[in-house]
Amino acid sequence: MTAPAIELKGISKAFGPVQANKDISIRVMPGTIHGIIGENGAGKSTLMSILYGFYKADAGEVFISGNKTEIPDSQAAIAAGIGMVFQHFKLVENFTVLENIILGAEDGGLLKPSLSKARKTLLELEKEYDLKVDPDAVIEEIGVGMQQRVEILKALYRQANILILDEPTGVLTPAEADQLFRILGRLKEEGKTIILITHKLREIMEITDTVSVMRRGEMTATVKTAETSPEELAELMVGRKVLLRVDKAPATPGDVVLDVKNLKVVDEQGVERLRGIDLQVRAGEILGIAGVAGNGQSELLEVLGGYATGSGTITLNGAPIDLTGKNSDGRSRRARGIAHVPEDRQREGLIMDFAAWENTAFGYHRDAAYTSGLLSNNAAIKADTADKMERFDVRPPHPHLAAKNFSGGNQQKIVLAREIERNPDLLLIGQPTRGVDIGAIEFIHQQIVALRDQGKAILLVSVELEEILGLADRVAVMFDGQIMGERLTADTNEKELGLLMAGITDTDAPHTMAEIEANLAHAHGDASKEV
Amino acid sequence: MDVMPKWAEVILVPLISLILAAILSALVILAIGEDPVAAVNLMITGALGSTYGWGYTLYYATNFMFTGLAVSVAFHAGLFNIGGEGQAMLGGLGVALVLLFIPWPHWTIALLAATAGAAVFGALWAAIPAYLQAKRGSHIVITTIMFNFIAAAVLNYMLVNQLRPAGSMDPATARFVETVHLPNLHEMLAPIGINFSKAAPANVSLVIAMIACVLVWLLIWRTPLGLEIRSYGKSGRAAKYAGIGAVRITMIAMLISGALAGMMAINNVMGEAERLVLNAVEGAGFIGIAVALMGRSHPFGVFLAAILFGFLYQGGAELALWTSIPRELIVVIQALVILFTGALDNMVRMPLEKIFLAARMARAPKPDRKPTEPAE
Numbered sequence: 001m002t003a004p005a006i007e008l009k010g011i012s013k014a015f016g017p018v019q020a021n022k023d024i025s026i027r028v029m030p031g032t033i034h035g036i037i038g039e040n041g042a043g044k045s046t047l048m049s050i051l052y053g054f055y056k057a058d059a060g061e062v063f064i065s066g067n068k069t070e071i072p073d074s075q076a077a078i079a080a081g082i083g084m085v086f087q088h089f090k091l092v093e094n095f096t097v098l099e100n101i102i103l104g105a106e107d108g109g110l111l112k113p114s115l116s117k118a119r120k121t122l123l124e125l126e127k128e129y130d131l132k133v134d135p136d137a138v139i140e141e142i143g144v145g146m147q148q149r150v151e152i153l154k155a156l157y158r159q160a161n162i163l164i165l166d167e168p169t170g171v172l173t174p175a176e177a178d179q180l181f182r183i184l185g186r187l188k189e190e191g192k193t194i195i196l197i198t199h200k201l202r203e204i205m206e207i208t209d210t211v212s213v214m215r216r217g218e219m220t221a222t223v224k225t226a227e228t229s230p231e232e233l234a235e236l237m238v239g240r241k242v243l244l245r246v247d248k249a250p251a252t253p254g255d256v257v258l259d260v261k262n263l264k265v266v267d268e269q270g271v272e273r274l275r276g277i278d279l280q281v282r283a284g285e286i287l288g289i290a291g292v293a294g295n296g297q298s299e300l301l302e303v304l305g306g307y308a309t310g311s312g313t314i315t316l317n318g319a320p321i322d323l324t325g326k327n328s329d330g331r332s333r334r335a336r337g338i339a340h341v342p343e344d345r346q347r348e349g350l351i352m353d354f355a356a357w358e359n360t361a362f363g364y365h366r367d368a369a370y371t372s373g374l375l376s377n378n379a380a381i382k383a384d385t386a387d388k389m390e391r392f393d394v395r396p397p398h399p400h401l402a403a404k405n406f407s408g409g410n411q412q413k414i415v416l417a418r419e420i421e422r423n424p425d426l427l428l429i430g431q432p433t434r435g436v437d438i439g440a441i442e443f444i445h446q447q448i449v450a451l452r453d454q455g456k457a458i459l460l461v462s463v464e465l466e467e468i469l470g471l472a473d474r475v476a477v478m479f480d481g482q483i484m485g486e487r488l489t490a491d492t493n494e495k496e497l498g499l500l501m502a503g504i505t506d507t508d509a510p511h512t513m514a515e516i517e518a519n520l521a522h523a524h525g526d527a528s529k530e531v
Numbered sequence: 532m533d534v535m536p537k538w539a540e541v542i543l544v545p546l547i548s549l550i551l552a553a554i555l556s557a558l559v560i561l562a563i564g565e566d567p568v569a570a571v572n573l574m575i576t577g578a579l580g581s582t583y584g585w586g587y588t589l590y591y592a593t594n595f596m597f598t599g600l601a602v603s604v605a606f607h608a609g610l611f612n613i614g615g616e617g618q619a620m621l622g623g624l625g626v627a628l629v630l631l632f633i634p635w636p637h638w639t640i641a642l643l644a645a646t647a648g649a650a651v652f653g654a655l656w657a658a659i660p661a662y663l664q665a666k667r668g669s670h671i672v673i674t675t676i677m678f679n680f681i682a683a684a685v686l687n688y689m690l691v692n693q694l695r696p697a698g699s700m701d702p703a704t705a706r707f708v709e710t711v712h713l714p715n716l717h718e719m720l721a722p723i724g725i726n727f728s729k730a731a732p733a734n735v736s737l738v739i740a741m742i743a744c745v746l747v748w749l750l751i752w753r754t755p756l757g758l759e760i761r762s763y764g765k766s767g768r769a770a771k772y773a774g775i776g777a778v779r780i781t782m783i784a785m786l787i788s789g790a791l792a793g794m795m796a797i798n799n800v801m802g803e804a805e806r807l808v809l810n811a812v813e814g815a816g817f818i819g820i821a822v823a824l825m826g827r828s829h830p831f832g833v834f835l836a837a838i839l840f841g842f843l844y845q846g847g848a849e850l851a852l853w854t855s856i857p858r859e860l861i862v863v864i865q866a867l868v869i870l871f872t873g874a875l876d877n878m879v880r881m882p883l884e885k886i887f888l889a890a891r892m893a894r895a896p897k898p899d900r901k902p903t904e905p906a907e
Contacts, residue, residue: 016888307771330774340772348772351765358758363773365755375753 003066005030005162005193006051011060013046020046022217024060028162028210033184033194035204035225038214039237039437040408044197047214048164052084053077064162083155087167089147093140097133097150098122101157118157125156129186145176152183163187164195169203173292174465174498181207199438201230201244202466213237238439248449251473254283255317257457258304258426263312263323265299265481273299274310275481281426281457286448288472288489289461291501296481297461298343301430304459305340306333317425334363339419341412343430343461349415352404356394357385359403360418388417393443409440416444420451427451430461445471465494465501479503535887541832545825547879548871549839555871556864565856577849578842584849586716586731591815592841593733593798594619596740598819599837600747601653601792603828607751608784609764614660614675615792616816617682618653622793623800624689625652627807630707631694641711645801646739646794653793654786656682661785665778671785679816690809703808713802736798741834743791748830750787760784792816818844821865824873843868 004027013021020043028034038044049055051062053071062069064080071077077084091100098118106114122135133149134142142150148168155163165184169177184194184207196208204211205225212222213236221236234242258281265274274296281287289297302308309324316336322328333340342348350359361370361381370381385399392413394406403411412432419427432448433441448471452458462468468475469489476486477500484500535543557567578584598615605612612618625648635641660674690702699705715734717727751757763770763780770777799811818840825839826832847861871879 017891305772306774329776330772332774334774342772344768347766347768349769351762351769353765354762361758362762362769365758365773371755375749376755376758378753 002030004028004063005065006195007063007066008047008051009061009063011047011050011057011062013050013055013057019217021050021057024214024219026212026219026222028193028195030065030161030193031188031191032209033188033196033207035196035198035208035211036214037198037201037204037211037233037237039199039439040435041437042214042237043217044214045166048084048166048195048197051077052082052164078158078160081159081161083152083158083160083163085148085151085155085163085165085168087170089151091139091147091150094138096136096138097142097153098135100139100150101135101154105158121157122153125153129156129183129190131156131183143176144171145173145179148172148180149183152187160192162193162195164197166197167199168196169198169200171293173501174494175502177203201233204233205230215239234438238437240439242438243442246445246449246470248471249453251285251452253285253473254455256280257283257317258459259313259315260304261313263300263303263310263314265296265303265308265310267299273481274303277312277481277483279476279483279486281459283425283457284452284455285473286452286458286460286471288468288475289459289478290465290468290475290497291463291478293463295478295501297463297478298430299481300478301340301343301428301459301461304333304338304428305342306330306338330363331366334422337425339422339424339427341415341419341427341429341432343434345408345411345415350403350411353402355400355402356389356406356414357382357399359414360385360388360399362418364418364422388421389414392417392447407437407440408435409437409444412436412444413440416447420447424456426457426459428459428461431463432460433462433464433467465497468497469494477501535884539883539887541827541829544876544879544883545832545872547883548876549868551879552864552867552871555867559860559863559867560856563856563860565854570850570854570856573850573853574842574846577853578846581728582716582726583728583731584845586728586733587845587848588838588841589716589733589737590731590798590803590841591844592837593737593740593802594795594813594815595818595822595837595840596744596834597795597798598792598815599822599826599833600743600819600830601788601790602819602823603826603830603833604747604751604760604791605784605788606823606828607757607764608760608780609767610661610664610781610784610788611672612657612675612785612788612792613672613820614657614678614682614789614816615819616812616814617675617679618656618789618792619795619812619816620679620682620686621656622649622653622796623807623811624686625649625793626796626800627694627704627707630711630801631704634708635711638711638713642713642735642739642797642801645711645797649793649796650790651793653796654790656793657785657789658782661782661789664785665781686807686809690807694807701808704806706806707801711801712805713797715802732803734798734802736802739794739797740837743794744830744834747791751830756783792819818865821869821873824869839868840865 006028008024008026011021011024024047036044046055050057051071053073053076056072062071069080071080092103098115101122102114102118108114119135125131131149131153133146133153139147139150152163168180172180188194198204208225210222211225211228211233213220213233215237230244234244260277260279263274263277264272267273277300279287289300291297299308303310303323306329309328311323314321314323316338321336346352351362364370365376371377382399386397389397389399394410394413403414406414429448432444436444448458460468460472472489474486475489475492475497477484477497479501480503484503484505560567560570578588598619601615601618602612626645629645629648630641635644656678660671660678663669663674664671687702690704694704695702696705713734713736716731717729719735720727751761759775760780762773763775763777767777770780795815800807804811822833822836822840826836843865847864850856850861851858
């Protein structure tokens with residue numbers, strides 16, 4: 001029997017009182033794709049950081065191809081043949097592909113020999129693995145999918161035999177993700193070992209051979225992918241049965257609540273971010289906005305939420321709302337019955353250093369219920385917070401705890417409780433479950449559907465197509481600041497929406513793959529500028 | 532995660548920092564051939580050993596409370612107001628104008644009017660940098676520093692060319708009339724049988740400063756406006772999301788800050804000198820930064836830190852008077868205190884956090900908290 005490519009024995013790592021990894025043992029056989037799945041905070045990234053030499057384990061041993069190996073730093077990891085593709089790419093934006101590849105692996109004091117050697121190697125790698133990139137393209141000008149390929153090439157250039165990918169599809173469209181999986185399959189055929197870290201069950205089922213599940217710092221199971229099911233994996237991850245599908249009745253849309261006509265937004269650089277948006281949201285329905293991140297969805301939420309200015313007409317229940325001037329700020333929007341759960345809950349929706357109770361009042365802190373005379377009625381706010389925390393199952397239910405001490409899911413519940421409980425006519429909600437664990441996702445989705453069933457209008461923005469398809473009643477796809485098309489979620493599928501996300505409308509068929517790629521690079525180009 | 536209990540955070544960390552600063556200061560004193568123990572004794576007797584010493588310590592502390600609060604309020608809004616010095620100078624001008632040109636029947640009314648004058652002048656002086664920051668993005672640190680110099684020039688001009696009594700060679704205003712004399716601690720405490728030193732300058736402004744501490748505490752922690760100021764200071768984007776205007780908060784916080792710095796003038800100009808002189812502020816505006824840092828921008832912390840710096844100021848003066856330790860060394864000691872309590876805060880905090888963590892782990896070996904993962 002061949003030795004495993006990687007074997008970890010009894011790895012433990014604690015950060016203060018938090019046991020991030022507890023006695024973890026795992027064997028990854030060479031030439032396989034091994035998935036590691038778990039909720040946020042389950043300890044996946046910590047484990048991989050130990051393997052890559054970022055952290056030192058408190059206990060345990062690492063064996064590479066059967067030999068016990070010490071990995072004190074990333075240099076040692078690279079020397080041992082381990083390559084890592086991080087979730088957030090480590091590329092120099094204004095360097096070319098080639099320059100990025102040799103960065104840190106230059107031979108000698110002059111760049112020229114390294115560059116020409118890299119160019120040659122790159123050609124060989126391209127042939128071997130079908131990994132196409134333009135070596136002279138500047139990173140900031142190529143799409144996210146291509147950037148990811150550069151990261152993979154970087155690892156291969158350093159002669160990695162074991163490739164670790166941390167949440168690789170988080171920033172990709174479905175088409176790009178498929179392409180990545182094809183590349184990974186090819187790498188596997190060539191005998192490379194791949195570890196795929198993800199929280200998406202679908203990906204695990206699609207391409208892995210074996211999957212290990214982590215929960216609360218422990219490895220709860222390692223199973224053959226062929227012998228398991230998404231339901232079983234979800235249960236292993238969360239520790240209880242989870243409803244993966246959103247359970248909802250068909251919508252019964254009522255009157256138009258939000259009517260947006262020809263909405264345009266120009267950013268500070270003079271770039272048109274929204275180029276004439278028309279959309280309507282009715283009472284009792286959820287309109288999902290799909291699209292690759294950075295194609296105007298954020299700007300749409302910002303204008304509707306009252307913290308960006310725009311032009312065009314927006315009416316709420318038939319009455320116009322201001323897009324500029326004094327009555328266009330967040331407070332005026334709230335007064336009009338628009339609640340907003342922002343995309344970036346850590347920088348917008350919450351103030352991380354503030355206690356939960358202060359965050360519960362945030363935005364509504366001048367309400368009569370929360371004030372007495374000139375002063376804040378802190379006792380009333382705290383009582384209300386405790387009440388909301390109980391009803392939204394926020395854990396731990398301590399109003400005095402700072403927001404940063406809650407997990408992503410519980411932070412989101414705090415924001416959601418604050419916004420939903422105001423009984424708004426329209427709820428804007430961006431990336432409701434980003435960074436939220438599966439158990440909380442289920443709860444959050446239930447709350448959104450419940451609000452819909454009370455006859456409220458909901459505008460949902462999400463980059464997770466699966467979420468849009470599961471939650472929304474109708475979906476509008478955005479590309480480059482425009483709406484490419486609208487579909488009823490019941491009548492569409494990921495493939496159709498994926499094409500729309502790449503800017504391809506129904507009319508201009510047929511399309512070549514090259515066209516799609518060019519469009520995608522464009523879609524991502526806008527995204528990368530925003531970061 | 533809050534690993535330390537609140538008392539450790541608020542009391543223990545500054546205390547250890549102080550002790551470290553004291554040890555280093557002792558080494559410096561040793562190095563120049565003086566006896567640190569004798570020096571400490573001298574400072575303590577000089578600053579706290581008599582009502583005279585206390586009178587000076589509290590007088591300085593009053594100045595520092597105002598300027599420390601000024602820096603704190605701006606700091607809560609994420610603004611670094613280094614212009615306390617200039618705002619306090621202009622506050623002095625406000626006090627002088629109010630007291631020189633209006634005949635006040637009684638000191639109480641005069642004090643209220645002078646406080647208002649000081650606050651308005653200080654606030655207006657802060658308003659210009661605030662407006663430039665809010666509307667044009669000119670960095671407030673740069674503009675407030677520049678405004679300190681402009682304030683000095685304005686004061687110089689006013690004293691030399693406008694307010695100097697005819698025939699006087701001194702760039703200072705005439706003395707204020709006797710009716711606006713503020714009761715000092717001697718006069719205030721005599722009725723209740725405490726014989727406080729007559730010569731010490733601490734006066735009724737101390738009470739105003741303490742009231743200011745309470746009001747600032749109410750403002751910052753107990754009003755919707757305070758929440759808005761703090762949220763703007765923590766996260767501009769979150770404030771925007773909530774509909775809290777950046778221009779509005781920048782202006783309000785800086786106006787309050789400038790007003791507080793200006794109000795210092797009721798202590799040094801009205802209470803002590805009883806006329807406006809050129810160098811009335813004596814660096815209190817800058818000490819205010821250290822006081823706010825050490826007091827963690829909390830009014831109660833500012834109160835304690837102001838008294839500590841008052842002690843250092845008065846004790847230092849005594850030291851310079853009675854030993855060969857030069858006046859400059861006092862500045863070194865003050866700088867060490869600032870260094871340890873402000874800049875090197877983490878040096879004390881981190882090991883302390885570790886100790887508390889270890890203690891907590893020992894108490895509860897299996898925390899039931901869900902593990903969080905720093906790597907994600």
